[in-house]
Amino acid sequence: MYWHDLTFKEIEEKINDKLLVILPIGSVEEHGYHLPLNSDSAQAIYVSEEIAKKCNSLILPPIYYGYTELKDYKGTISIRYSTLYNLVFDILSKVVDDGVKNILIISGHASSIHMAAIRDAANEIVEKEPVKIMFLSDYDIAYELRSKLVPANDSHAGIIETSRMMAIRPDLVKKDFKFTYNGKGKFMVISNYSSIYPEGTLSDPNGSSPELGRKINEYVVEKLWEMVKENFNL
């Protein structure tokens, strides 16, 4: 159930010490020739909806934008660290003011600057308020499957992400799997990723399938649900 589909009176009735509120965060970012710009949001929203079903939680309006380094590809829209920090801080502040005590933030995008902005905002809140906040990327869990179900170097728009999207939004996945890497740019701070990854894929998506995607999604939801039960007193 979505927070923004309810009336203020319904929210008033719903809020109690056991309510879990989930904030999905994505990134408007290129994902190769075959995946849509909203891939990260779609995955975070999917996971949020699966967790919400299990404990009757409320999902906040998703944040579709995030901070991304892949700015030189057409269509990618990155917001600044300060914008993301302020946005997350303002949303959390109001939800906490309203009496929410348990918050789960799931980011479908996991770049370190993006994650730091959100963590920074969440830290600020927990330092002042008696509230529990859990924050992770669903990729913190999905990447546990590297070297098991998928190659160790699986990455952005690779097999895990493509397979998950094939299971979540098959209507948005194209068959145009492309990947080349010229081996350059290791450890470089660069603004032109497209010169190193012209196809926008950071690993090879070949080998992706909806079955694999369903398996990965189940793994992510199950693992996350275990941690939610462990960390919150719902």
Ligand SMILES: [Zn+2]
């Ligand atoms: Zn992604």
